[in-house]
Amino acid sequence: MSPAEHKLSAPTAVPGDFRPQADALVAQMSIEEQALLLSGDGWWQTHGIARLGLAPMVVSDGPHGLRKVVGAGLDGSVPATCFPTAPGLAATWNTELAREVGAALGREAQASGVHIVLGPGINMKRSPLGGRNFEYFSEDPVLAGRMAAAYIQGVQGQGVGTSLKHFAVNNQEFERMSTSSDVDERTLHEIYLQAFEIAIADAGPAAKPWSVMSAYNLVNGVQASEHRELLTTILRERWGYDGFVVSDWGGIRDRVAGVIAGNNLEMPGSGAHNRQKIIDAVRDGGLDPAVLQRVCAELVAVMLMAHAQHRPGSTFDVDAHHALSRRVGAEGIVLLKNEDRLLPLAAGTRVAVIGDFAKAPRYQGAGSSQVNPTRVAYPHDELVALLGPDQVRHARGCDEEGVTTDALLAEALAVAGEADVVLVFAGLPDSYESEGFDRRHIDLPPGQDRLIEALAAAHPKVVVVLLNGSAVAMPWVDSVGAIVEGWLGGQAGGGALADVLTGRVNPSGKLSETFPVSLQQTPAWPSFPGRDGTAWYGEGLFIGYRHYDKRSLQPLFPFGHGLSYTRFDYTAIHAEAGRFDVDGGGELVIEATLENTGELAGQEVVQLYVRERAPHVVRPERELRAFAKVSLDAGASTTVRFALGRRDFAHYDIGLHDWAVTPGTFDIQIGGSSRELPLVATVEIVSSRARRQPLTRRSMVQDFLGRPGGQAAYEEMLRALGLGGLVDPVDEAALARLSPEQLAAKRKGDRGALAFGNEMPLYKIPAMSGGVCSDARIDELLRAFAD
Structure with missing residues (x-):
C-alpha cells in the first residue's frame, strides 16, 4: 500500500455545511416527496428525488467488515476484509489502531459505492450473556467511547459516514423489539449514554458520526425510535448533534411519533404504509409541516455531503487490509495466564494442535455483521508455516459444536503424548452466541471442557486458546499452564494467533470486560434477560468491574488484565498540583513512570482510575478515566502524561439533571489492570462554581x-x-x-x-x-x- 493510501485525513465537510442547500431543496418538495424521503427504498438505500437532482444514498452493515448485500434482504454480500470483532479491537486499547481499521473500512466502502457504514456498536456489556456482545466494545463507557470515536474518525476520514448504534440501552436480544429497558436517570447517563456522548459531544464537528441508529427496545416505557428526550433533548440540544437518526431495521412502531421525536429515516422501507401516515398527519394537523421539513433537511444535508465526498472508481489493497487485520488481531490477543513461561513456543518444540477450531476456526459473529471474507487464515496452517510441518500434529478432539467422543478423546491423548506442548483450540460455536438470542450460560460446550481436563491430567504443558465473543467460564483454569484469549479474530486471526504463540508478536492485549468465575457472580444475575416486557436495571451503576470492586468479589480475570512476555514496572507518579479547581478552566496533569524490566520489547496499556475517598453519593470504588498504550524496548523507561478535567471527577446529579462535582479528596490510581494499581496520587478537588440542588420544603x-x-x-x-x-x-x-x-x-x-x-x-x-x-x-x- 502506498503512503497516500495509509494517510488518515479528516472529512472535508460536516452536515451543517450542506444545511442551507438542504433547506432550499426541501422547500421545493411536496409533502408527498418529503414523506417519501423518510423511508428507505428497500433494504439498503434511501429514496432520492430525481427531479431535484437528489440521488439516493447507499448504506451497509459493517461494524468489523463491510457487508454490502447484493440485491435485497440479508444474504449474498460482496467480498470484504473481515477484521476482528469489537471485543478484539477493544482489547488492543489502541485508539490509533482503531482509527486505522476505520480508515480501511472507509476505503472498502468507497470501492463498493457505500455512503454510510452501519457501525460501530457501542452498547455496554451489562451481562456476558448478551447475544450481541461480540459487536460491542466493553463494559466501560470511557474505553468504548474512545475506541468508537477513533473508529468513526477513521471511516469518515475517507469520506464515508458511520452510524453509531444502538441508541440506547440495548443490552439483550431476548424479545428485543418489545422489552423496555427500565433504568434510573443517573445510571442512564453515567453508564449507558456516556460512551455515545464521548463519540458525539466530545468529538470535533468533523468527527461526529453522520448518523445515529435508534435501538429496537423501549427505554423507560417509550420506544427508542420515538423517544423525544433521547433523540432531541439529549442528542441534539444537549450534545449538539446535527446528523440524522435512522431506525434499526424494523424498529419503528409509530412513524409519526418517531418523526416528531426526531427519528429521520425508517429502515428498511415500508412502502406507502408509513409514508401515508405521515402525509395524513400533516393534513389533519397531527404533524407540524415545519417539523417534517426540519427532519427532512437533516437527512438531506447528509445525503448531499455523502455524494460530495464519494470517490467513484476507488479501490483498496486486499493484501494490505488482510495484513492489517492480522496486526490488529495479534495486538488484541490477551495472554490470560502463562505459568513457568510456557509461552512463547521455543524453536524446535513439538506441538500437538487439538480441536476442530484449529482447522475450522470461528472468526466472526453471526447475524447482521457477518462478512464474506476475502480469504481466511487457519491457526493450524499458520503454525505449520512458522514451526515447520514436522513439528505440528493435529487431532480433532471435538467436532465444530464442541461434542467429543471416547474415540476423539483417545486420538487427542495419543497425539498429545508425543508432543512437548499441547495447544487446545476451544471456544463458542455459532449456535452459542449470535444476534437474535442471548446466551443461556457462560460455559464452553461440555465436550470441550472434558477434552481440556483430560489433556491437562495427562500432559504437564497444556495451552488453551479461546475463540469467543464474550467471557466464558473456565473450570479447568488451575489445571492448565497457559490461557490465550483470541476472541473472534477476523479472517487473519489464525495468523495473529500463530504470531503470538510463537513469539513473533509479544502479546499486549488487555481485557475490555471482566471474566467472572461463574454466571452467578455476574452483576445482572439472575434477572438477565428481562422478561415479561421489562428489563429492570436493578444493579444500577454497578456493572462490570464496578460490581466486582464494590462487592469485593474476585473475578476469574479482572477488567484490564493481560500479560506480556516481558515485564513492566510502575515506578513513580506525580501530580502537578495537590489541589485542583475543576471550574478553573485548566487541567490536572498526572505523570506516571513506566519501565520495561524484562528482556523483550513490548507494549503496555497504562490505565488511570479515579476514586473518591469519602463520596457523598454512592459511587463505584474506582472508574477508568484515561489510558495510553506505550511501546518500550527492553530496559527502557518512559513517562506517560495524562490531563484530567472536570468530568473526570464528576457524577450525574439527578436533582440538577446534570453533571456535578462534590469537593473532596480523590485518589488517582495507575497501573496495568483494574486490580493492579501500584501508583497512587492524592489530590484535593474543589469547585469554585459548584452548582447545588435547589433547596425546597422537601429538603433536609x-x-x-x-x-x-x-x-x-x-x-x-x-x-x-x-x-x-x-x-x-x-x-x-x-x-x-x-x-x-x-x-x-x-x-x-x-x-x-x-x-x-x-x-x-x-x-x-x-x-x-x-x-x-x-x-x-x-x-x-x-x-x-x-x-
Whole structure:
C-alpha cells in the first residue's frame, strides 16, 4: 500500500455545511416527496428525488467488515476484509489502531459505492450473556467511547459516514423489539449514554458520526425510535448533534411519533404504509409541516455531503487490509495466564494442535455483521508455516459444536503424548452466541471442557486458546499452564494467533470486560434477560468491574488484565498540583513512570482510575478515566502524561439533571489492570462554581451544610427542634462527671438525635418545633438560600 493510501485525513465537510442547500431543496418538495424521503427504498438505500437532482444514498452493515448485500434482504454480500470483532479491537486499547481499521473500512466502502457504514456498536456489556456482545466494545463507557470515536474518525476520514448504534440501552436480544429497558436517570447517563456522548459531544464537528441508529427496545416505557428526550433533548440540544437518526431495521412502531421525536429515516422501507401516515398527519394537523421539513433537511444535508465526498472508481489493497487485520488481531490477543513461561513456543518444540477450531476456526459473529471474507487464515496452517510441518500434529478432539467422543478423546491423548506442548483450540460455536438470542450460560460446550481436563491430567504443558465473543467460564483454569484469549479474530486471526504463540508478536492485549468465575457472580444475575416486557436495571451503576470492586468479589480475570512476555514496572507518579479547581478552566496533569524490566520489547496499556475517598453519593470504588498504550524496548523507561478535567471527577446529579462535582479528596490510581494499581496520587478537588440542588420544603436540615452561611441556618433548625445541645459549646466539666457507661450512652443518644435532626424535611419543622420555627421562617430561609 502506498503512503497516500495509509494517510488518515479528516472529512472535508460536516452536515451543517450542506444545511442551507438542504433547506432550499426541501422547500421545493411536496409533502408527498418529503414523506417519501423518510423511508428507505428497500433494504439498503434511501429514496432520492430525481427531479431535484437528489440521488439516493447507499448504506451497509459493517461494524468489523463491510457487508454490502447484493440485491435485497440479508444474504449474498460482496467480498470484504473481515477484521476482528469489537471485543478484539477493544482489547488492543489502541485508539490509533482503531482509527486505522476505520480508515480501511472507509476505503472498502468507497470501492463498493457505500455512503454510510452501519457501525460501530457501542452498547455496554451489562451481562456476558448478551447475544450481541461480540459487536460491542466493553463494559466501560470511557474505553468504548474512545475506541468508537477513533473508529468513526477513521471511516469518515475517507469520506464515508458511520452510524453509531444502538441508541440506547440495548443490552439483550431476548424479545428485543418489545422489552423496555427500565433504568434510573443517573445510571442512564453515567453508564449507558456516556460512551455515545464521548463519540458525539466530545468529538470535533468533523468527527461526529453522520448518523445515529435508534435501538429496537423501549427505554423507560417509550420506544427508542420515538423517544423525544433521547433523540432531541439529549442528542441534539444537549450534545449538539446535527446528523440524522435512522431506525434499526424494523424498529419503528409509530412513524409519526418517531418523526416528531426526531427519528429521520425508517429502515428498511415500508412502502406507502408509513409514508401515508405521515402525509395524513400533516393534513389533519397531527404533524407540524415545519417539523417534517426540519427532519427532512437533516437527512438531506447528509445525503448531499455523502455524494460530495464519494470517490467513484476507488479501490483498496486486499493484501494490505488482510495484513492489517492480522496486526490488529495479534495486538488484541490477551495472554490470560502463562505459568513457568510456557509461552512463547521455543524453536524446535513439538506441538500437538487439538480441536476442530484449529482447522475450522470461528472468526466472526453471526447475524447482521457477518462478512464474506476475502480469504481466511487457519491457526493450524499458520503454525505449520512458522514451526515447520514436522513439528505440528493435529487431532480433532471435538467436532465444530464442541461434542467429543471416547474415540476423539483417545486420538487427542495419543497425539498429545508425543508432543512437548499441547495447544487446545476451544471456544463458542455459532449456535452459542449470535444476534437474535442471548446466551443461556457462560460455559464452553461440555465436550470441550472434558477434552481440556483430560489433556491437562495427562500432559504437564497444556495451552488453551479461546475463540469467543464474550467471557466464558473456565473450570479447568488451575489445571492448565497457559490461557490465550483470541476472541473472534477476523479472517487473519489464525495468523495473529500463530504470531503470538510463537513469539513473533509479544502479546499486549488487555481485557475490555471482566471474566467472572461463574454466571452467578455476574452483576445482572439472575434477572438477565428481562422478561415479561421489562428489563429492570436493578444493579444500577454497578456493572462490570464496578460490581466486582464494590462487592469485593474476585473475578476469574479482572477488567484490564493481560500479560506480556516481558515485564513492566510502575515506578513513580506525580501530580502537578495537590489541589485542583475543576471550574478553573485548566487541567490536572498526572505523570506516571513506566519501565520495561524484562528482556523483550513490548507494549503496555497504562490505565488511570479515579476514586473518591469519602463520596457523598454512592459511587463505584474506582472508574477508568484515561489510558495510553506505550511501546518500550527492553530496559527502557518512559513517562506517560495524562490531563484530567472536570468530568473526570464528576457524577450525574439527578436533582440538577446534570453533571456535578462534590469537593473532596480523590485518589488517582495507575497501573496495568483494574486490580493492579501500584501508583497512587492524592489530590484535593474543589469547585469554585459548584452548582447545588435547589433547596425546597422537601429538603433536609443537613442540606444547609456546605452552603455559604448555611451553618447558622443549620444550627437554627436544630435548636428549634430542641437539639441545641448537639451544636452548642460542650460543657467539658459536665462530661467529666459522667461514668464511662454514661458517656457511651450519651454519645449513642447524640448520634441518634443528630440523625433525627439532620434528616428532618423542612416542611415538618414547624409542627415538630411546636411553631418555634414557623412556615413563614422556612419560606424566608428558602428565599435567602435560593441559588
